[in-house]
Amino acid sequence: MELLIQAGIALAKILIVITVMLLTVSYLVYFERKISAWIQNRRGPNRVGWYGALQPFADVFKLLLKEDIVPSNANKFIHSLAPFITLFVSFATYAVIPFGPDIKLFGRTIQLALADVNIGVLYVLALTSLGVYGLTFAGWSSGSKYSLLGGIRSSAQMISYEVSMGFSIAGVILLSESLRPMAIVESQYGFMWNALIQPIGFITIVVSAFAETNRLPFDLPEAEPELVGGYHTEYSSMKFAGFFLAEYANMIIASAMIVTLYLGGWQFPYIDKFGLSMGLTAGIQVLSFLLKMALVLFFFIWVRWSIPRFRYDQLMNLGWKVMFPLSLLNLIWVAALIMIFNI
Amino acid sequence: MNIYDIVFYLFAAITLASAFVVVTARNIIYSAFSLLFTFFGIAGLYVLLGADFIAVVQLMVYVGGILVLILFGVMLTNKITSVQIKTGTLQVIPAILGTALMAGVLIKIFTGTNWHSQMAQYPTKTTAYALGHILLTDYVLIFELLGILLLIALIGAATIARKEEKAS
Numbered sequence: 001m002e003l004l005i006q007a008g009i010a011l012a013k014i015l016i017v018i019t020v021m022l023l024t025v026s027y028l029v030y031f032e033r034k035i036s037a038w039i040q041n042r043r044g045p046n047r048v049g050w051y052g053a054l055q056p057f058a059d060v061f062k063l064l065l066k067e068d069i070v071p072s073n074a075n076k077f078i079h080s081l082a083p084f085i086t087l088f089v090s091f092a093t094y095a096v097i098p099f100g101p102d103i104k105l106f107g108r109t110i111q112l113a114l115a116d117v118n119i120g121v122l123y124v125l126a127l128t129s130l131g132v133y134g135l136t137f138a139g140w141s142s143g144s145k146y147s148l149l150g151g152i153r154s155s156a157q158m159i160s161y162e163v164s165m166g167f168s169i170a171g172v173i174l175l176s177e178s179l180r181p182m183a184i185v186e187s188q189y190g191f192m193w194n195a196l197i198q199p200i201g202f203i204t205i206v207v208s209a210f211a212e213t214n215r216l217p218f219d220l221p222e223a224e225p226e227l228v229g230g231y232h233t234e235y236s237s238m239k240f241a242g243f244f245l246a247e248y249a250n251m252i253i254a255s256a257m258i259v260t261l262y263l264g265g266w267q268f269p270y271i272d273k274f275g276l277s278m279g280l281t282a283g284i285q286v287l288s289f290l291l292k293m294a295l296v297l298f299f300f301i302w303v304r305w306s307i308p309r310f311r312y313d314q315l316m317n318l319g320w321k322v323m324f325p326l327s328l329l330n331l332i333w334v335a336a337l338i339m340i341f342n343i
Numbered sequence: 344m345n346i347y348d349i350v351f352y353l354f355a356a357i358t359l360a361s362a363f364v365v366v367t368a369r370n371i372i373y374s375a376f377s378l379l380f381t382f383f384g385i386a387g388l389y390v391l392l393g394a395d396f397i398a399v400v401q402l403m404v405y406v407g408g409i410l411v412l413i414l415f416g417v418m419l420t421n422k423i424t425s426v427q428i429k430t431g432t433l434q435v436i437p438a439i440l441g442t443a444l445m446a447g448v449l450i451k452i453f454t455g456t457n458w459h460s461q462m463a464q465y466p467t468k469t470t471a472y473a474l475g476h477i478l479l480t481d482y483v484l485i486f487e488l489l490g491i492l493l494l495i496a497l498i499g500a501a502t503i504a505r506k507e508e509k510a511s
Contacts, residue, residue: 078376118471122396122399125399126402126406129407
């Protein structure tokens with residue numbers, strides 16, 4: 001019976017998180033279009049529903065009803081496998097991100113994270129390195145030179161920026177003395193946010209996150225002028241939608257990771273001093289997590305519609321000659337802080 | 344046969360089956376792909392044995408690093424898929440000797456080990472803590488030596504790459 005209840009709770013949490021994520025992904029596309037329209041002084045989607053609010057659903061149905069075309073010289077099995085790998089990686093990563101404190105419900109403590117793993121941060125890094133496979137497989141199996149070039153570009157880019165991302169995460173781990181996302185969030189009590197303590201690390205992780213999610217200014221894998229559509233040139237219908245979905249899911253994960261590691265996670269500064277009830281405190285904390293995530297996501301979109309694309313050699317130079325030394329510098333900075341202040 | 348055994352045999356089967364494909368596949372690209380599942384199976388076995396840290400590092404290093412390099416090599420030389428990768432010379436006697444020696448060592452290990460494995464006793468602190476503690480106390484010399492070895496490999500790779508650039 002106990003086992004059944006626990007399984008039920010876990011299942012409920014998974015269902016809620018997946019539903020929220022899928023809805024967020026579809027509305028992120030809508031908001032991306034709306035914000036881009038606003039930045040470029042246009043109207044954006046405004047035909048389907050109230051101010052175009054049903055546009056995401058119209059898009060999904062359009063993609064579902066399209067014909068699925070597989071090129072004749074493609075490797076059929078791997079061609080179909082690639083979008084699933086990409087989607088799997090995007091959704092599996094979310095398992096370790098805490099979105100609220102422990103809450104007490106009907107006499108039992110429930111953690112507001114799908115899995116509170118001891119090595120959660122490493123789990124995220126490992127899955128991110130798996131993400132390369134989806135893009136590489138897609139690029140190779142399409143049997144087209146544009147796809148192959150796009151796939152190879154994206155894997156080289158992701159591998160390069162994983163290094164500086166790993167090192168900027170190492171600074172956080174050093175300070176919190178734990179690989180558990182929950183413990184990292186708890187270590188950032190009050191205004192002890194890592195973004196304020198180690199600003200260099202914050203900059204490097206944000207830039208690396210842009211590169212890892214293949215967003216502009218680093219969206220070279222799908223640079224339209226040179227590569228047509230990059231690794232998903234030969235994809236259509238729902239398989240293309242899979243990549244599209246994964247890109248936005250990756251954005252959500254990147255912003256959730258940035259919030260968890262550097263912006264205090266679900267912490268609302270000194271909320272326990274306000275004397276509010278348990279449930280209200282937890283609610284505000286979950287809301288503050290979502291608000292921080294929304295702000296980071298807005299930043300992602302804002303940057304996309306403001307900054308032009310980098311050239312490929314500039315991207316690699318930035319990654320290896322600027323971001324990597326900076327992230328090492330951040331590690332030394334954190335170590336010095338720990339030595340001097342004994343925190 | 345409890346759940347633990349079933350999961351163990353599942354991962355063992357994945358590892359062995361995909362490793363078999365790695366060796367026997369005609370197309371080298373399929374070998375590279377099924378190596379992915381071999382590494383996955385091994386990571387699963389590590390998790391089952393309570394070594395969660397090793398499992399994740401296995402994924403990061405082998406799947407995220409080494410296999411990507413192999414795949415790059417295979418994909419960028421796509422003509423390689425149609426080439427017969429079989430050597431013409433067959434050294435029967437040295438091969439038999441080598442495999443016999445290897446088999447002997449493996450059988451000795453297989454029979455000499457106490458195979459009673461069960462759900463690992465999770466340490467009170469995390470595995471990462473225990474590993475880090477051991478690496479920086481009892482095995483610190485080996486740890487540092489390995490670091491130097493990796494540094495040498497890195498410098499060597501950089502030197503080779505630089506020479507090629509000058510020649511062109």
